[in-house]
Amino acid sequence: MLVVMKAQATPEEIQAVCDHIELLGYRAHPMPGAQRTAIGITGNQGEADRGNLEELSGVAEVIRVSKAYKLASRDVKEEDTIIRFAGTDATIGGRGLAIVAGPCSIENRDQAFAIAGQVAASGAQFFRGGAYKPRTSPYAFQGLGLDGLIIMSEIREKFGLRIVTEALDNESLELVAEYADIIQIGARNMQNFSLLKKAGRLRKPVLLKRGLSATLEEFLMAAEYIMSEGNYEVILCERGVRTFADHARNTLDLSIVPAVQRVSHLPILVDPSHGTGKRDQVLPMARAAIAVGADGILVEVHHQPEKALSDGPQSIYPAQFARMMDEIEQIAPIVERSLPRGLHVDAGVTGVHDGRTK
Ligand code: PEP
Ligand code: MN
Numbered sequence: 165m166l167v168v169m170k171a172q173a174t175p176e177e178i179q180a181v182c183d184h185i186e187l188l189g190y191r192a193h194p195m196p197g198a199q200r201t202a203i204g205i206t207g208n209q210g211e212a213d214r215g216n217l218e219e220l221s222g223v224a225e226v227i228r229v230s231k232a233y234k235l236a237s238r239d240v241k242e243e244d245t246i247i248r249f250a251g252t253d254a255t256i257g258g259r260g261l262a263i264v265a266g267p268c269s270i271e272n273r274d275q276a277f278a279i280a281g282q283v284a285a286s287g288a289q290f291f292r293g294g295a296y297k298p299r300t301s302p303y304a305f306q307g308l309g310l311d312g313l314i315i316m317s318e319i320r321e322k323f324g325l326r327i328v329t330e331a332l333d334n335e336s337l338e339l340v341a342e343y344a345d346i347i348q349i350g351a352r353n354m355q356n357f358s359l360l361k362k363a364g365r366l367r368k369p370v371l372l373k374r375g376l377s378a379t380l381e382e383f384l385m386a387a388e389y390i391m392s393e394g395n396y397e398v399i400l401c402e403r404g405v406r407t408f409a410d411h412a413r414n415t416l417d418l419s420i421v422p423a424v425q426r427v428s429h430l431p432i433l434v435d436p437s438h439g440t441g442k443r444d445q446v447l448p449m450a451r452a453a454i455a456v457g458a459d460g461i462l463v464e465v466h467h468q469p470e471k472a473l474s475d476g477p478q479s480i481y482p483a484q485f486a487r488m489m490d491e492i493e494q495i496a497p498i499v500e501r502s503l504p505r506g507l508h509v510d511a512g513v514t515g516v517h518d519g520r521t522k
Contacts, residue, residue, distance in 0.1 A: 165212040166240055167203040170224045177222030178203070188215050193394070195241045200224070204240045206392050231427070233384040235391040236398070241429045247369050247397050249326050249345060251513030253504070254289045256369070256399055257431030260504040261496055262460030264290035264328050264346075264371075264433065265485055268475035269297055269305060270312035276319060278467045282482035284323040286489045287505030291316065291325035292462060296332035296340070297474060298352050305473040309336075313343040320345070324509040328371060328462070337362055346371050351403055351438070354378055354386045364393025371399045371462075373435070376406050376414070380423055387430060400424060400432040401462055402453075404439030413441020413478065416449050418456045425457060437464040437478045446480050450488050454495045463488070 167181055178201050182192035185205055190212060193204035205212050217226050229239045246258040256262040265283040270276045270293040280291050295312025297305065308315070316327045326345040331337040337359065341347055346369045353359055354375035363370050370390050374383050387398045402421065404414025416439030424432050434453035436446045450461050466472045466479035480488070493503040 165205040165208070165214070166227050166229050166234070167205065167217055168224045168227065169201045169203065169222050171200045173201065173222035173224075177220075181217065181220050181223060184215070184217065184220060188213060191392070193235055193240075193391070193396075195235070195396070197241055198243050202240050204229075204235050206234060232381060233388040233428070235396065236384045236387045236428045236430055238427060238429050243429060245396070245398075245429045245431060247399060247431065251510040252289075252324075252326065252507050254326055254507045256433075257459050259501055261454065261458075261492060261501050262290060262431075262433065263288045263489065263492070263503070264292045264460065264462040265465045266292035266328075267294075267466050267472065268437075268464050268479065269294045269473050270308055270315050271305075271473050272308075273315050273318075275467070276312075276315045277322070279465055279482065280319045280323050280325060282467065283465055283485060284325055284506070286482070286486040287503070288485075288489075289326060289504065289507040290328050290346070291319055291323070292328040292348075292464075294330050294474070296330055296336050298330070298332055298350050299474070310339065313340065317343050324507060326507070331359070331363070334359055334362055337366075341366050341368050344368065346399065349373065351375050354383070357389055360386055360389035361393055364390040364395045366395060367397075368395075369397035369399060370395065371401055371433070373401045373403050374405065374417075374420070378405070380420060380427075383420075384424070384428055387428075398430050399459075400428075400430050401435055402432060402439065402458075403435040403462075404441075412439075412445060414439055416440055416453075418449075418452055418458075421453070421456045421458050431459040433460045433462050434458040435462040437462070437475065437480075441478045443469070443478055443480055443484075446478065447484060447488055447491070451491055451495060454492050454501070455499060457499055461488075461492070 185192035297307040436449035
């Protein structure tokens with residue numbers, strides 16, 4: 165259920181409605197919009213009891229949300245969610261496209277710095293790198309753990325790039341959240357409900373990757389798990405699904421971008437690296453992703469991909485990344501977007517890695 169407040173409702177009236185909802189035993193999720201605030205109601209098993217919500221001061225109407233996902237849906241919030249990063253001008257979901265680039269794994273300090281320097285020089289605003297890696301084989305490189313997180317915080321300090329890194333499990337989530345600007349939840353964890361809920365209790369943006377065989381509804385329900393706990397800053401990421409096609413590692417399902425945008429206000433990025441698994445397919449699919457209306461790209465870049473400890477064959481060279489940025493810049497205006505190059509970081513913000521800048 166959804167309580168739509170009148171355009172002129174005061175903060176006190178909104179608070180009173182939230183208190184009333186909680187008194188009924190539900191959870192209230194105020195979602196401020198450009199015109200008015202809507203308050204999502206969750207926590208009800210069946211149809212929620214309307215009580216006398218309609219009579220409360222400042223309430224315009226109480227409506228039923230029929231979709232299984234509620235907080236993620238445009239029924240609750242019509243306008244696109246724009247995620248901001250305190251102390252910087254970077255956004256995800258606004259007019260400016262968000263580019264997240266970096267290696268699959270942080271392998272060592274020199275490797276990470278070499279790549280970060282090059283993606284920063286091309287204008288990326290976000291640096292990705294795995295410190296905890298979900299690997300198919302237990303014998304494959306599992307990531308540097310805390311050392312990897314520390315390297316990334318040094319990269320933020322030196323280059324100003326905002327950091328995206330994966331939390332693999334409940335145990336590492338809080339540590340990752342301390343260092344990351346965006347917490348990635350990987351495809352294999354898209355339905356790890358306890359991890360989703362725990363991430364929902366944090367106040368840090370979460371980049372949620374689509375599961376290997378997830379439907380649109382399952383994907384949005386996973387986002388809903390995070391939002392239902394009060395964290396509304398979810399960034400979706402299409403990274404390809406399993407099909408019978410064998411010319412690529414996965415099939416990058418670009419049609420999910422307009423499908424998501426029709427029903428949800430959440431931003432969606434596209435990952436052409438895991439989506440194809442092949443370096444020569446990454447650039448063409450990145451172009452297509454921007455053309456289809458994605459809010460940005462997450463891409464693996466490595467300066468020596470032949471030596472990479474994970475995902476070398478799909479990692480593009482820094483020079484290819486530079487070209488990708490130029491191409492995206494040219495496509496952007498056609499879809500009424502722009503490509504910001506680099507980001508402005510307020511003095512005193514760069515080096516803090518413990519979330520106090522948020
Ligand atoms: C990654 O981004 O390196 C990764 C492991 O992605 P996914 O969860 O999409 O496989
Ligand atoms: Mn990878």
